[in-house]
Amino acid sequence: MITSLPRCSPESLLRIVILALLTTVSASVSTTLAATNKSPVLISDSSSTRAIALESVTLKAEPFPLTSSVNFSSDTRTRICIFAMNLELLAGEAANAFSADVQDASGKLYPLRVEYEGQVPGFPGISMLIVRLADDLGDTGDVLLRVNLHGLSSNRVRVAIGHLGGGPADDFGAIPTPAPATPPPADPPLVPDSFTGPVSDAEAVRFLEQATWGPTAADIAHVKAVGYLAYLNEQFNAPVTNPAKGSNYPDLTFPAEDGTACPTSSPGDPNYNQNVCNRDNFSMYPVQRTFFSNALYGQDQLRQRVAFALHQILVVSGASAVNRPSWLTVYLQALDRGTFGNYRTLLEEITLSPAMGEYLDMRLSTRTSPNENFGREVLQLFSIGTAVLNPDGTPQLDAQGMPLASYSQTQVNEFTRVFTGWNFVPGTIAPGTANWRDPMVPRGGTTHDVGSKTLLNGQVVPACGGTNAACAQSDLTAALDNIFNHPNVGPFISKQLIQHLVTSNPSPAYVERVAKVFNNDCSGLYPQGCSNVRGNLKLVVQAILLDPEARGDVKTDPNYGKLREPAQYINGFLRAFNVKSFDKTSTSDGVLGSRSTTDFTGTLDQPIFQPATVFSYYQPGYEVPGTKILGPAFGILSTSTTLRRANDINTLVYTGVQNNSSPTAGSPDRPRGTSIDTTNLEALAGNPGDVADSLNALLLHGTMSTQMRNSLITAMNAINDAIVTTRNRKRAQVAIYLAATSSQYDIQR
Structure with a gap:
């Protein structure tokens, strides 16, 4: 050797x-x-x-x-x-x-x-x-x-x-590729597309897979006609249903916590049901229903998709202490509001949200009893990560080849001191209910540690001689500025957003291009509307979606793309087939289960807004077992969840999610159920090849393998009911089921 x-x-x-x-x-x-x-x-x-x-x-x-x-x-x-x-x-x-x-x-x-x-x-x-x-x-x-x-x-x-010979056979159709007799001229630099003109069907479908919860026929036609930039501008300016909060999540009533919120009966209200009251006030049902309704029908698709990605970075979970939908809603509204804003603004708003204060114990942290939960996670998960990063997101290594640590326990302790002395606004907003609506404020007395603190890169925050409240606010501002301006933040946040929207394994060059936009929004390939600021999430998202590594009609790198996480898998499937109520007379209300919307995504190990830990539903650095390839969503894919994926698609294709028997028929609180519309494919089912081609275009942007197409056609040809309408319905159903449960559809490419 x-x-x-x-x-x-x-x-x-x-x-x-x-x-x-x-x-x-x-x-x-x-x-x-x-x-x-x-x-x-x-x-x-x-x-x-x-x-x-x-x-x-x-x-x-x-x-x-x-x-x-x-x-x-x-x-x-x-x-x-x-x-x-x-x-x-x-x-x-x-x-x-x-x-x-x-x-x-x-x-x-x-x-x-x-x-x-x-x-x-x-x-x-x-x-x-x-x-x-x-x-x-x-x-x-x-x-x-x-x-x-x-x-x-x-x-x-x-x-x-090591030695010559053996090895795998050449790829099918492989031929020699010698250099030409006349040396080729230099390849000119790739000029980024202006993306102002129309695009093809396949290009539109791929783009919508990344920028929305899934392509629909109407959205495909629209993107084809107006192009990517115009569509993005529409999405950046899309209205919301709750303009006062900049969000599609409605304000929810804060229930009394004194045991009177849901009595056994309510005189004068014939539709009152105690179980429904508990469901709507003390479970995640309302916010999950709104999430799915927004994903299925919302016009601000990009905002909803990016906000969910930010939820998985700036994590608060409704599975533990923040277990009231009204409490979590304020946090979700902040994510919506900040999706296309500045990351520094969003970071402070989430830091001071009552939900985060409760979830990571910042509201309990005082000078004499500091709690390091938030001080640690704001560094590890919300901003810089654990390793010193190069501008392209790769870790800097020491002489032994190990990543250099981006912070120390001493620095965690210093940031913990910064975040002392905050709590909910005093008073209640319902009997027995603390103020979960307004941002946290400094406590009174001497609860904040006013001593000097040494932050990242050696920056010193001097001792404060002002009031407890003024010192708490000035220290917090200085600390968040210190974190936000750390060189890790751009590549750390940019890479995770790329992973959520486009591909789990972006090249370092892709990460670096997007991080440059995070660092200065005029530094990208598409600086339209820039203002030389750091942390502009709108242009970061635009840079992610328009990058050459994201665009095109097909990608052939075998490690490109991402496993569709359960929320994307279910929403994308339903949107593709014109999702309706169970009886197909109206829209679905976003309820995908008998009593709770978690019946599908929850059993797939992604209960919406209820991640098990602050590390979210899965970790961004998760590697596909047996490989060195990043595949974060594979962290919640197991034998059982793989089978449940198929079972869920089977339910949606063959039966739909039926109306709930509770509350009684006619009640405005009764879920309408969910089903898909297969009439377009049924009309094509006389020729199974046409059905396969339609599914290829809609679900796989034209990349369906010959083997898969033949399998669909064979399965459809095996169905020959005498009644043509029955035959066509069954053919459409089996083709949809096989396509949607295929490995080709599992991976967004």
């Missing part, structure tokens, strides 16, 4: 490797694969898919590494150089725009890091990539290697690791 040879710098290496590339160019033939699309092309020799590649230390050809040991395990010095064409890079993009992987004979995939990208001198259209081998990649023999750029994967080429 090679361990002692010095590594060449990329610049000196480029001068040497030209000789190897010249050999390939001179040997290429006129049948070279043309690079006609935007996917990268890796260069192979002229007679096979074996890569033109060099080991970056010795500059010798494969196998890599140059050793006879059969027990080789690659280490941090083992890198190979491969060559690529057709790289459409934005101006300034570099190696962190790429990802790579290899597959061994057993089918195991090993993620690789691309450490360098540079043009080969004399060959302007050919670039060299230096790829670091995975540390756990041993003497595997041949592997298939690919690189990915902006969600598009290259062809896969064969590279020998």
